[in-house]
Every structure is written in C-alpha cells, then in structure tokens.
Amino acid sequence: MRVLLVNVPHPSIGSRIPDDHLPPLGLLSIGGPLIDDGHDVRLIDGEFGPLPLEKLVDRIVDFEPEAVLFGHSGSTSGHPIIAAVAARVADRLPHAAIIYGGVFPTYHWHEILHTEPWVTAIVRGEGEETARQLIGALEAGESLAGIAGIAYRGPLGPCATVPAPVIRDLDSYRVGWELIDHARYSYWGRLRAVVVQFSRGCPHLCNYCGQRGFWTRWRHRDPVLFAKEIARLHREHGVKVFNFADENPTVSKKAWKIFLEALISENVDVILVGSTRADDIVRDADILHLYKKAGWQRFLLGLETTDAKTIELIRKGAATSTDREAIRLMREHGILSMATWVVGFEEETDVDLWRGLRQLLSYDPDQIQLLYVTPHRWTPFFRIAEERRVIQTDRRRWDYKHQVLATGTMPAWRTLLWVKFTELVLQGRPKALWRTYCHPDPGLRHAMRWYSQMGRRVWPYEIVNFFLRRRTKDGPTLGAFWGDPLDAEEYSMSVGRVASPVRSAA
Missing domain, CATH: 3.40.50.280 (Cobalamin-binding domain)
Incomplete structure (x- = not known):
C-alpha cells in the first residue's frame, strides 16, 4: 500500500x-x-x-x-x-x-x-x-x-x-531512519541531529501534564541496544546531537546507569540533551560523572514554579531545595541547566512575580525558559482553570509561548512585561554573560552562545507578536471555549478501560 x-x-x-x-x-x-x-x-x-x-x-x-x-x-x-x-x-x-x-x-x-x-x-x-x-x-x-x-x-x-x-518491548519496533536525509536535520547550532526516545511515560502525577496518561505507564528500551543505535547513527550518518524526547528518562537509576556505561564503551563523541526531574539528578549525584562522560551537555528541568502553594496545587511532587541542589550538582559536573518556569497557574500579582524572579536568581540556572500555562482539556488542571477567561481564541497559539488565559489581577501586557523582564535579568546578569562568552569548556560555551543568539531573535519577536496578534478582552470561559472536561478519559488507553463517547464542544 x-x-x-x-x-x-x-x-x-x-x-x-x-x-x-x-x-x-x-x-x-x-x-x-x-x-x-x-x-x-x-x-x-x-x-x-x-x-x-x-x-x-x-x-x-x-x-x-x-x-x-x-x-x-x-x-x-x-x-x-x-x-x-x-x-x-x-x-x-x-x-x-x-x-x-x-x-x-x-x-x-x-x-x-x-x-x-x-x-x-x-x-x-x-x-x-x-x-x-x-x-x-x-x-x-x-x-x-x-x-x-x-x-x-x-x-x-x-x-x-x-x-x-501497551507495547512492553519498545525494541520490537524500529524507527524508520531511512525515511529522512540526515544532512537536512540539525540542532545545537547547525550540528547534525536527531530526536530519540529511551523511555515512554512518567510515574509522576503533575495535574497539568498533557502526556501523563497518553503512554499509560513508564517503560524503557534495552539500555545496551539503545546505546548501540546512538553509536550507529553517529558512525554511519554523522549524527552529533541526540535530543531525548522522553518526559523522564532517568526514572530507573539501574537502567540509566547501564545505558550510560554502554554508551561510554562505544567511544563516540556525541552531545546528549533532554529533560528530567531535579530529584533524579540529586539521587544520581554519585554517577553524574558518567552523565558527563557519556556526552550530556544540558538538561531541561521543569521547575514550573517556585511557589510552594502552587507546587501543591499542580501536584508537581517537588521541592525548591531539590531544584536548587540539582542545578548546583549539574554545574559541578559540567552539565548545563535550563530551568522552565510557568506563568499563570494562579492569579499572580506583581508581588508574586517579583518574588518568583528573586527565587529564580537564587537558583542560578545557566539558561531560563519562561512559558505560559496552557491547560489541556483531558487533564485535571482543566477543571481548576475552567472558569478563567480565554484571551487567545486562535488555537494555533496554544503552544506555551502565547498567553491564552486572562489573569484577573493584571492586564495581559503587564504579564508579558514581567516575563520579558525576568528573562532579561536572568540571561543578562554578569554570571550568565560570563558563562556565555568566557566559559572554559568550549562545548558549553558554544551551547550557551547558540542559545543566547536564538534568544536575541525570539525575545523581540514575542513582544512584537504580542501586540500584532488579535486577542479578546472579554473572551469565553475556558470551559465554554473547549467544551466539557475530558479528564475522565485521561487514562482511557489503559487496557481494561473503554473510552465512552463525549459531547462535542460547543
């Protein structure tokens, strides 16, 4: 066919x-x-x-x-x-x-x-x-x-x-790499790159996560076979950067250590980047040298917020002290930290955002990425935010980089200014500038400069884009905009659960 x-x-x-x-x-x-x-x-x-x-x-x-x-x-x-x-x-x-x-x-x-x-x-x-x-x-x-x-x-x-x-053996299906021309794909500043996946799913229950029920359970590939695939892609196709698509690849310390040691034994010069949780980094303090030796250059840490009450609201299951220690440990082992911080979980005030900025400064991440809360209809967080007003009705803009929900305590333009000011302070402080232009590790210096160059393009684009894109001041509620909650179907792909029909959105 x-x-x-x-x-x-x-x-x-x-x-x-x-x-x-x-x-x-x-x-x-x-x-x-x-x-x-x-x-x-x-x-x-x-x-x-x-x-x-x-x-x-x-x-x-x-x-x-x-x-x-x-x-x-x-x-x-x-x-x-x-x-x-x-x-x-x-x-x-x-x-x-x-x-x-x-x-x-x-x-x-x-x-x-x-x-x-x-x-x-x-x-x-x-x-x-x-x-x-x-x-x-x-x-x-x-x-x-x-x-x-x-x-x-x-x-x-x-x-x-x-x-x-559920697919228990992830190695029983192969990726169709022959469908692409590897020379066309790049990352990390025009270095040949692919996206890979060691594991699927996440055992944590953050109530805003759009994928926690999609994979139904956490599983991982054979660590040794996965390391061999990375080595083969590097040797046969010149792939340098491997971007991990996993939500949380480090769940099993045992399996993760086997993978790291297997990749080290392959003796390939590759760059690994991806996301994980801060508590896994702290847990693995004794093997972080293996992370670095295998090729890890950056981890994105989903901090989401630095406010204890909000952490409890969204069921993040993390602690600010753990986040701070993870960033310190990664820096000690020559691995960059990118901290994501989400605005809009609750009705923040100027004081809340100022306090958040000060806490982020105390964390001292190498890079920062600020996002806007974007509720998905099938997550428990949707019900929490169901009565909030939608200010962005173009669904193409529901990508975490556009404000989609109103904040009752301040107009959207002021929220934008807080976000841009926070990014400017975090990326423009002397420590960050020194790491970007004077870091003794040339690989990390390249990574910091690449991200900084991209940020200089994105930062003004987002401001201009905000004022040019149409928004509504008196939009519908989130519930009226998307329709009935679908959180009852969040785990409907689990065997033993049969999805039931739902009403179409209004």
Whole structure:
C-alpha cells in the first residue's frame, strides 16, 4: 500500500525562529514497522521552508497515496493546520484514507470525527502496532471494528474501540531512519541531529501534564541496544546531537546507569540533551560523572514554579531545595541547566512575580525558559482553570509561548512585561554573560552562545507578536471555549478501560 507520512509546518515560535530543524520522531516510529510490513512509505516534512499549505497539498497529491498519516508532537496548536491540509487532500484524493494520530486527537477523537468527515480513523495512544493493524485492514478492505486502539466513524456515529495493549518491548519496533536525509536535520547550532526516545511515560502525577496518561505507564528500551543505535547513527550518518524526547528518562537509576556505561564503551563523541526531574539528578549525584562522560551537555528541568502553594496545587511532587541542589550538582559536573518556569497557574500579582524572579536568581540556572500555562482539556488542571477567561481564541497559539488565559489581577501586557523582564535579568546578569562568552569548556560555551543568539531573535519577536496578534478582552470561559472536561478519559488507553463517547464542544 502507498502510505504517506506528513509533518505539517507548525506555527509555534520554537518551530519558526531557529534555523535548525529536528526530524519528526513520532512519524518515523510509525514508518519503520510499515516499511517492514512491505508498504511503500514516504515522508513529507513541511517544516522546511516552511512549505506553504497549497504546495504541501500538491506534493501529497503528486505521490498518489492510498493512505495519508498526519501527526505532530505539538498536537494542540498543530491541529488547525492538520485539519486544513487534510480537508484539501481529501477533496483532491477522495479515495485516500486520512489517518490522524497524536495526543490531541487521542482525546478529542469524538468531536474530530463529528466535525471533520474527511478523517477515516484516529490512532489513539502509541501507534506502532495500531498503525500496522489499521493499514493492513484498509488494504484488505476489512472492517475497522476489530482493531484495538482506534476511533472511527461507525454505523451509529463516532466510536472508539478497546484500548490497544501497551507495547512492553519498545525494541520490537524500529524507527524508520531511512525515511529522512540526515544532512537536512540539525540542532545545537547547525550540528547534525536527531530526536530519540529511551523511555515512554512518567510515574509522576503533575495535574497539568498533557502526556501523563497518553503512554499509560513508564517503560524503557534495552539500555545496551539503545546505546548501540546512538553509536550507529553517529558512525554511519554523522549524527552529533541526540535530543531525548522522553518526559523522564532517568526514572530507573539501574537502567540509566547501564545505558550510560554502554554508551561510554562505544567511544563516540556525541552531545546528549533532554529533560528530567531535579530529584533524579540529586539521587544520581554519585554517577553524574558518567552523565558527563557519556556526552550530556544540558538538561531541561521543569521547575514550573517556585511557589510552594502552587507546587501543591499542580501536584508537581517537588521541592525548591531539590531544584536548587540539582542545578548546583549539574554545574559541578559540567552539565548545563535550563530551568522552565510557568506563568499563570494562579492569579499572580506583581508581588508574586517579583518574588518568583528573586527565587529564580537564587537558583542560578545557566539558561531560563519562561512559558505560559496552557491547560489541556483531558487533564485535571482543566477543571481548576475552567472558569478563567480565554484571551487567545486562535488555537494555533496554544503552544506555551502565547498567553491564552486572562489573569484577573493584571492586564495581559503587564504579564508579558514581567516575563520579558525576568528573562532579561536572568540571561543578562554578569554570571550568565560570563558563562556565555568566557566559559572554559568550549562545548558549553558554544551551547550557551547558540542559545543566547536564538534568544536575541525570539525575545523581540514575542513582544512584537504580542501586540500584532488579535486577542479578546472579554473572551469565553475556558470551559465554554473547549467544551466539557475530558479528564475522565485521561487514562482511557489503559487496557481494561473503554473510552465512552463525549459531547462535542460547543
């Protein structure tokens, strides 16, 4: 079967400002098993350019696919673009199956199938095996009712099948690296790069997290085989930077140590970057030298907030003392710390934001990334914020870098100024400038300069973008804007749970 994987151009600031682009790991992970099943599989990556939507549609049509698979890691803000492209493709290729996967469609399946008649089926949750079964059924002209882990349009309307069994052996499905030209993808300042995934899921219960129920449980790949794959990609394709897509790769200290030692034994000069939790860094104080020796240059630490009451509200399960110690330990071992801090969990005042700035200064992170709270309809936090007003009704802007919720204590422009002021102070203080331009480690100096150069482009862009983009002062409540909460379906992909139909959003 002729199968086309499509990565649409994403409107987020993070996609448009950097000169670097990373390959779409999710689509490649689906592509590998489909190739092994004998299908003719191709990938179109619309991020390059970015490719105008009409040209993207033309390229899709030119391939004459029998099935078109859409997916995007930033799936909430990416959905409007996917919907627009899919509608045009269906109009020109009426006999092609349109298949959609990702976090957003996994939970919004009912209304997508209700309002977007061109969608043939939605893959819910992880899709390597589900996509194989789905494409096989379409090729054979069989009913979709017996395929676990999908949603489709049945005789009585949109319906979801039983959850697919969790993939216990992540090494049983391979990534379709042959679908990309490695020379086109880069990160860390034009260094050849890919996205990889050691583990799936996270055992923690942060109530704002959009992915905590998507993977259903934490699992990891074989540490030695994973290290060998990284070494092979470096030796055969010249990949230098490996960006880990894991929510929390370091959950198992035992497995993580085996991976680090296996990669060290491969003796490859690579750069590893990713995210983890501060408490894992503190736990691993005795093996952080292995992190550095294996190639780790930066960890993103999701601090989210420095306020104890807010930490309790969002069920972060962390402590400010642990966050501070993790940053200290990483610096001691020559690993950069990027701290993310989220504005808008509650109705912050000037005093709250000033106190947050002072606490961030005491943490002394190497890099800072400020984000705006972006509630997902399927998370418990959605109910907490359900009565707050929406000021950004363009769903393409729901990417964490645009304010989407009103703060009753101050106008949106003042919140923006606080965010920009905080970033300026953190990145412009003498310590940060010294590390950026005078760090004794040339690799870390390069990393700091690259991030600083990108920040100088993003910082003014966000300010100008804020005043040019339309917002509403008297918008609907969050609940009225998105519809009924879907938190009851958060873990609906777990075996033993069957998704129940939900009302479409108003």
